[in-house]
Amino acid sequence: RINEHISTEMLSDEKHCVLASKWSFDTEFEKHLGLIVKSNNIDSIASNYLGILTHVAQSDCIGVIPLSLAKKWGKTFNIKLFTSPFGACFIQYQIAYHQRKVNCKRHGAMRA
Numbered sequence: 165r166i167n168e169h170i171s172t173e174m175l176s177d178e179k180h181c182v183l184a185s186k187w188s189f190d191t192e193f194e195k196h197l198g199l200i201v202k203s204n205n206i207d208s209i210a211s212n213y214l215g216i217l218t219h220v221a222q223s224d225c226i227g228v229i230p231l232s233l234a235k236k237w238g239k240t241f242n243i244k245l246f247t248s249p250f251g252a253c254f255i256q257y258q259i260a261y262h263q264r265k266v267n268c269k270r271h272g273a274m275r276a
Contacts, residue, residue, distance in 0.1 A: 170246045179207040179225035181216045217241055 207225040210216045216227035217234075221241035234245050 170249055172249045175226065175249060177205070179205055179223075181208045181210055181219040181223070181225050181227040182206055183213065183216055183228070184209045184211065217243070 207223060208219050210219060210227075213229045213233055216229050217237060218241070219225065220227040221243055231245075234243065237243075238245055
């Protein structure tokens with residue numbers, strides 16, 4: 165059904181597993197990308213990225229997850245990765261780090 169590339173129109177027409185920390189349609193990740201997901205195209209709502217990943221692995225829907233998570237677990241969950249059809253976009257994010265790195269100068273520079 166979907167080959168190597170996906171357009172914004174194709175993405176909008178697919179079933180989605182969306183990220184919503186408070187189970188609200190106002191907070192799904194796709195909204196921040198400027199993608200309007202029709203309510204009848206929302207297959208499920210997950211409260212975290214791992215929930216999206218596991219649901220996508222078990223169903224016929226699409227989810228938007230961080231590339232690092234997709235690269236690390238993609239083969240394990242047998243998911244297919246697509247390049248974002250949105251090009252460069254500005255999404256706010258935070259870096260999480262393990263506390264053992266709190267005194268590491270390199271990690272300190274990244275957090276500054």
